[in-house]
Amino acid sequence: MELSALLLSRLQFAFTVSFHIIFPSFTIGLAVWLAVLEALYQATDRPVFRRVFEFWLKIFGVAFGLGVVSGIVLAFQFGTNWSVLSRMSGPIQGPLLTYETFTAFALEASFFGVLVFGRSRVPPWLYLFSTAMVALGTTFSAFWIMVNNSWMQVPVGYALENGAFVPKDWAAIIFSPVVWVRFPHMLLASFITGAFCVAATGAWYFLRKEFEAEARVMLRMGLFLAALFVPAQLLFGHLTGDYVHKFQPAKFAAIEGRWETEQPAGEVVIAWPNAKKEANDFEIKIPFLGSLIASMSFDSKEVGLKDFPVQERPPVVIPFFSFRIMVACGLAMLALAWLGPYLIWKDRLEQSRWLLWLIFLSFPLPFIATLTGWFTAEVGRQPWTVYGVLRTADAATPFLTTRTVAISLALYVVLYGFIFLFGVFYIYRLLQAGPAGALVIASRDATPSRPMSVVKSSVVKAPLATGQAQEARGD
Amino acid sequence: MITFWVAVLAASILIYVLLDGFDLGVGIIFAFMPNEGRRLSLLQAIEPLWDGNETWLVVTGVVLWGAFPVVYATLLSAFYLPLLAMLAGLILRGVAFEFRDKSEKLRWVWDGGFVLGSLVAAFVQGAAVGALVEGLPMSNGHYVGGDFGWLSPFAALCGVGLCVGYALLGAAWLVYKCEGELKKTAYRLIRILSAGLLFFLVVVFALALNKNLAVMDRWMARPILFLFPMASVVAALLLGASVKQRWDAGPFISVAVIFASAFGTLALSFWPYMIPFVITIDRAAAPHESLSFMFWGAGLFVFPLMLVYLAFNYGVFRGKNRPSADHY
Numbered sequence: 001m002e003l004s005a006l007l008l009s010r011l012q013f014a015f016t017v018s019f020h021i022i023f024p025s026f027t028i029g030l031a032v033w034l035a036v037l038e039a040l041y042q043a044t045d046r047p048v049f050r051r052v053f054e055f056w057l058k059i060f061g062v063a064f065g066l067g068v069v070s071g072i073v074l075a076f077q078f079g080t081n082w083s084v085l086s087r088m089s090g091p092i093q094g095p096l097l098t099y100e101t102f103t104a105f106a107l108e109a110s111f112f113g114v115l116v117f118g119r120s121r122v123p124p125w126l127y128l129f130s131t132a133m134v135a136l137g138t139t140f141s142a143f144w145i146m147v148n149n150s151w152m153q154v155p156v157g158y159a160l161e162n163g164a165f166v167p168k169d170w171a172a173i174i175f176s177p178v179v180w181v182r183f184p185h186m187l188l189a190s191f192i193t194g195a196f197c198v199a200a201t202g203a204w205y206f207l208r209k210e211f212e213a214e215a216r217v218m219l220r221m222g223l224f225l226a227a228l229f230v231p232a233q234l235l236f237g238h239l240t241g242d243y244v245h246k247f248q249p250a251k252f253a254a255i256e257g258r259w260e261t262e263q264p265a266g267e268v269v270i271a272w273p274n275a276k277k278e279a280n281d282f283e284i285k286i287p288f289l290g291s292l293i294a295s296m297s298f299d300s301k302e303v304g305l306k307d308f309p310v311q312e313r314p315p316v317v318i319p320f321f322s323f324r325i326m327v328a329c330g331l332a333m334l335a336l337a338w339l340g341p342y343l344i345w346k347d348r349l350e351q352s353r354w355l356l357w358l359i360f361l362s363f364p365l366p367f368i369a370t371l372t373g374w375f376t377a378e379v380g381r382q383p384w385t386v387y388g389v390l391r392t393a394d395a396a397t398p399f400l401t402t403r404t405v406a407i408s409l410a411l412y413v414v415l416y417g418f419i420f421l422f423g424v425f426y427i428y429r430l431l432q433a434g435p436a437g438a439l440v441i442a443s444r445d446a447t448p449s450r451p452m453s454v455v456k457s458s459v460v461k462a463p464l465a466t467g468q469a470q471e472a473r474g475d
Numbered sequence: 476m477i478t479f480w481v482a483v484l485a486a487s488i489l490i491y492v493l494l495d496g497f498d499l500g501v502g503i504i505f506a507f508m509p510n511e512g513r514r515l516s517l518l519q520a521i522e523p524l525w526d527g528n529e530t531w532l533v534v535t536g537v538v539l540w541g542a543f544p545v546v547y548a549t550l551l552s553a554f555y556l557p558l559l560a561m562l563a564g565l566i567l568r569g570v571a572f573e574f575r576d577k578s579e580k581l582r583w584v585w586d587g588g589f590v591l592g593s594l595v596a597a598f599v600q601g602a603a604v605g606a607l608v609e610g611l612p613m614s615n616g617h618y619v620g621g622d623f624g625w626l627s628p629f630a631a632l633c634g635v636g637l638c639v640g641y642a643l644l645g646a647a648w649l650v651y652k653c654e655g656e657l658k659k660t661a662y663r664l665i666r667i668l669s670a671g672l673l674f675f676l677v678v679v680f681a682l683a684l685n686k687n688l689a690v691m692d693r694w695m696a697r698p699i700l701f702l703f704p705m706a707s708v709v710a711a712l713l714l715g716a717s718v719k720q721r722w723d724a725g726p727f728i729s730v731a732v733i734f735a736s737a738f739g740t741l742a743l744s745f746w747p748y749m750i751p752f753v754i755t756i757d758r759a760a761a762p763h764e765s766l767s768f769m770f771w772g773a774g775l776f777v778f779p780l781m782l783v784y785l786a787f788n789y790g791v792f793r794g795k796n797r798p799s800a801d802h803y
Contacts, residue, residue: 069569072529073562075536079551080558086551090544091765098541098769101533102777106784113788164544167764397552404622408559415563419570 006396008405009081012412014378016073018371019416023067025370028142028187029194030060031135033225034115038131042124048213055214055435056198057115059427064112066423070416075101081405085385085395089165092158092173093148100144107137139187146183147174152386153377154178154247160389178247181239188233189373192333193366195229198222199340200363201431203356214435219359220344226337234330244380245294248387250308251380254319256290257283258304265290265302270324273316278306312383319380322372329369336362476766480542481756483778487535489738490785492600493644493731494528497521500645502568502593503638504664505586513657514586516796520652522572523792527785529565534781541769543759545616546749553611553618554603554625561599568592594638601637604741605630608683608690613753629682636675643668644734647726652796658723665718665726669711689752693744703740707733 034056041049075097078086086093114122114130122130157172158165167173199222205215245252253259257268259278267289271280291300305313336359343349349356381387385395498521508514540547551558567588575585602625609629612620646668649661683691694700710732717725745751749759760766 065573068526069566072533072565075533076551076558076562079536079540079547080555081552083548083552086540087544087548090540090547091761094537094541094544094547094761095765095769095773098537098773101537102773102781105530105534106777106780161762164762166762167768170764170768397555399618399621400552400555401622404555407556411559411563415566419566422570422574 003402003406005400005402005405006393008402008409009396009400010392012081012405012409013077015409016070016077016412016416018374019420020067020070020074021370021374022367023063023070024138024142025186025190025193025367026197027060027063027067028135028138028190029192030056030063030197031131031138032191033194033198033221034060035128035131035135037221038128042128048217051435052214052217055430058430061116062423062427062430066419069419073412080408081397081400082385082395083397085390088163088390088395089152089386092151092165092167095167096144096148096151096173100141100148103144104137104141107133107140111137142186142190143183146186147176147179149377150176150179150182153182153381154243155386155389165386165389178243181236181243185233185236185240185373188229188236189366189370192226192229192233193370195222195226195337196333196366197363199226200360203359204431205434206350206356207353207360211434216350219340219349223337223340223344223359226333227341230330230334230337234334237327237330241293248381249303250305250312251314251319252294253303253305253308254314254316254380255323255376256294256302257316257320258290258302259306260304261301261307262290262304263301264288264299265294267293271320273320275316314380314382319376322375322379326369326372326376329365329372333362333365333369476763476770477542477756477760479770479774480538480760480766483774484535484538484542485738485742487531487538489735491528491531491535492738493734494524494531496597496641496734497644497648497727498525498528499593499597500641500643501648502589502645503597503642504645504649504661505593506590513660516653516657517649518572519796520649524788525572526569527788529569532565542761542766543749543756544761545754545759549613549616549618549750549754550603553620554599554606556622557599557602557625561596564592564595564599566592568596593641597638597641598634600634601640602626602630602634604637605633607745607751608633608741609686609688610751611753613750616753629679629686632675632679632682636672636679639668639671639675640734643672644727644730647730651724651727654795662718662721665714669714673711690744697743700740700743703736703743706736710736 034053037049037053037056040046041053078093111130111133114127115134118130119127151173154176155165156176157167157169159168160166198218202215202218202220202222205211206219241252244255254273256265257271257273257280258265259280264287266285266287268280269284269286271283271285274281288298290302291297294300294302305316336355339355340349340359343352343355383391383393385392501517501521505514505517508517536547539550569592571585571589571592575582575589578585606625606627609627611618612624618624643665646661646664650658650665653661710729713732714726714729716722717729747755747757749756
């Protein structure tokens with residue numbers, strides 16, 4: 001493929017948005033979990049809940065800061081690289097993003113400060129309320145983003161007037177059934193990400209034989225929540241598949257690796273899709289299963305890619321594989337999320353070091369699943385930016401040169417790589433220091449608008465707080 | 476409806492310029508601080524506030540996209556490289572706050588990034604305004620200038636001018652926020668910087684007359700516009716008086732008035748154009764369906780809430796920074 005300004009713009013958007021999504025998908029779930037922890041602490045008065053809360057609050061702060069920084073770039077990138085899109089769909093996407101910024105900013109900014117340094121200044125119920133409001137703020141943010149993206153996937157409630165998409169029915173846009181399948185899908189993805197990161201950290205401490213009281217809370221809560229969320233996620237994943245089947249048949253065929261229209265249709269388990277031959281190499285296929293998955297019947301007719309003109313087909317390899325990777329991650333997580341609680345019930349988990357290792361090593365799975373899920377959705381939407389009405393090739397800024405976009409892409413890669421390394425390094429240091437016994441008082445200059453400053457006091461103080469932590473440092 | 480969103484946009488821009496202006500300015504002044512103690516007090520003066528200030532840039536961006544998509548699309552794509560530089564500068568500057576005190580050997584890297592990021596962001600904003608005043612190369616409502624079509628000696632001059640202006644705003648903030656040696660230095664800086672800014676204003680004005688810019692005709696046609704420079708003159712006198720009297724809140728107020736009147740001047744001399752003299756406000760505005768959807772929620776309820784929060788945040792952090800304020 002030729003390195004055109006268009007391709008580079010697409011790569012740049014994919015890179016910056018993928019980088020960004022890592023952080024919100026983690027913090028949205030974590031914010032809700034923090035609210036639950038605080039409620040548990042207030043209900044039971046057990047200090048271990050409080051220690052776990054304070055510990056994860058610090059990590060939340062760093063991840064939240066990186067999410068904010070990487071989000072600013074996205075707010076501008078629509079205009080810089082996709083000026084035709086932003087001109088045409090501005091009347092719809094602009095207001096949705098305005099709501100996103102306004103609602104999330106108002107809530108997060110107001111209550112994050114209380115969360116970080118307000119515990120001693122407000123009554124407990126108000127503190128609990130603030131944790132819930134921060135969680136609500138991040139959820140709102142996700143909601144408006146999903147409304148926005150769902151409109152690009154299945155545009156509704158608009159009319160094309162004077163070369164712009166004019167909103168005619170906001171209720172149809174916001175209450176589109178597609179939104180209400182994909183928003184829970186994304187929300188559950190965040191919950192699962194949070195749950196697995198928490199459980200993995202608990203498993204890690206168990207393996208290192210430290211902070212066992214806190215580790216037990218993390219491991220148990222993480223696994224039990226995951227045991228509930230993962231099956232729900234599979235259901236919403238299936239419903240998401242249904243909307244693709246109904247509204248984006250070409251994407252569906254690409255995901256399935258189905259070239260010919262079949263009746264009844266088989267299900268390709270694994271293959272190498274070959275666009276040149278318009279067929280699959282090394283295909284392993286199960287008969288009838290394709291019809292069953294797509295339409296819940298044994299003899300339905302399912303369309304293949306060859307039914308679409310070549311210029312209206314999405315690339316096949318990326319959606320095909322990223323979908324399978326996502327599903328594989330989901331099934332692996334389901335196995336862990338059910339096996340873990342089963343062993344807890346049998347009271348054997350803490351002796352099963354092999355499973356603790358697996359849980360510890362599983363923390364990348366939800367991130368991989370989220371990213372590959374988005375790759376499936378976004379690459380599968382091609383060649384359209386707004387499905388069926390605006391081609392990606394027509395959406396880009398017309399006068400951008402390859403050189404210009406190459407410069408910006410290179411700069412983003414270097415800059416993001418740099419801050420990502422440092423951010424991950426600080427999170428690692430926090431995890432290694434662990435939930436020290438003594439409660440860490442938030443640094444005085446931690447503020448709503450400077451979430452990362454929470455770390456300052458804790459990194460220094462935490463390792464000195466208990467003998468246990470000092471040992472950890474000695475490793 | 477359109478008027479309401481013009482007002483929200485104008486308010487967001489002005490809030491952004493005044494607030495992020497002073498912390499970018501402090502970032503520029505940072506380069507001239509001789510020792511670590513001085514640098515730390517400088518950072519303390521803006522630490523709790525800068526990120527909230529920057530959020531107003533995002534607010535400006537999304538309001539522009541939602542209410543005036545044509546302008547959003549045209550301007551952002553025309554200023555592709557400078558915007559990239561500005562965003563990179565802002566990111567570099569933001570992480571410098573967090574990372575500089577976690578490193579000893581590499582602190583100079585973060586400090587350098589802090590200063591450079593502040594300078595680049597200020598320069599780009601000034602140059603963008605300069606390019607707008609001069610007129611972007613447009614044809615049929617589309618930008619045709621290429622990568623550097625926005626850059627001209629005039630735009631570059633405005634960029635440097637805004638660096639000086641922000642530094643002045645920053646120095647005025649430091650006078651308000653700090654005590655002791657740093658305050659004395661800041662007062663000295665105000666003298667130098669305000670002289671510098673005056674110099675730039677005169678040069679810019681002379682160039683504008685000389686180039687016979689279209690903006691100047693509008694001045695002749697609307698003498699009421701001269702009220703704004705008059706306000707600036709009054710504010711400049713106030714600045715001089717407050718420096719002499721050592722009234723610590725005075726400089727920031729007067730420099731803020733100067734910025735506000737400069738902003739008002741520009742806005743009214745562009746009116747009714749948004750991209751002078753190509754795209755009018757009416758042509759740029761999103762359809763009524765979009766504007767009213769935003770108005771009945773985000774505009775009417777959430778925007779005032781954001782202003783309340785802004786006031787609250789500044790209320791919490793008002794007054795002098797005590798030199799020992801960072802310890803319990």
